[in-house]
Amino acid sequence: MNSQPEFNLIVIGKRFQTDEDIREENKKNLEQGEKMFHLIENKACVGVITYLPQNPNDLHPWIGLLIIHKEHEKTGIGTLALKLLDDELAAQRIDKVRLCVQNGNDKGASFWQKNGFHKISEGLDQHHNPIAIYEKQK
Template sequence: MVIIIQLEEVSDPLSPESLQIQASILNSQPAFNLMVEHKAYLDPLEIREDNRKNLEMGEKMLYIKAHSGYAGLITYLPDYGQDHHPWIGLLVIHQQYSRQGIGKTAVHKLEQIFKHQGLHAARLAVQLENKAGEAFWTANGFVRIRSAMDNHNNEVDVYEKQFK
């Protein structure tokens, strides 16, 4: 079955409307929030503050749209200054759209964007306890390259995928 989605650039990640959409997506996955943020539900004002910091670093945000709804969210840094690789910061699928292949399709579309920009690889971090995330990224061709700490002081494994 072909999953049809769109990746839509979020023009203003700090707007009240955008923050409500982001909160709806993020808060549909409380177990993920607990792993990353150490709390099940995030307040739109907390999301706004995180967005503000990330936008200052050059982060881009995309909505994943499917079935005429907001199915998920992707954030990425086009060029992380420490290693000059693009980094996928976040991929969250709304609970009601989970396990439909939307995440896999979204990652493939993001890879196409990166390739079109002349990039040859991407990196990301997965919390050690996020076994579902580890399985997802590994199944999508990412390979563990090292361990590190994320900006929330969580132990993570860093994964990379080389594009062909």
């Protein structure tokens, strides 16, 4: 998480998270049923992708986070992780998935649009940040 300080700044308003911040956020998300996959390369974690099979707010599956360690950006790992998640969702007969992108996260918005997501609405995230909500139909 802390290899991407610009992302942290947009989402939580500070560049770096403590280990306790990360544990607490993960604990809350896992209690809601979120699934977390660590992206491993050469026995090292280089990223994380998470999804919530059924968001209690709209009952749709949501991607919660895709973050790649800064040293491994632009290597195709994010696209591969998304492909693997697409396969997982297809195996569960899930035909669409949503996610949010915080306003100002142009790099994130570009990635999701390149991977078939389109903006369907706007809102606020759990930190009260303005967001764009994206969806992809399978």
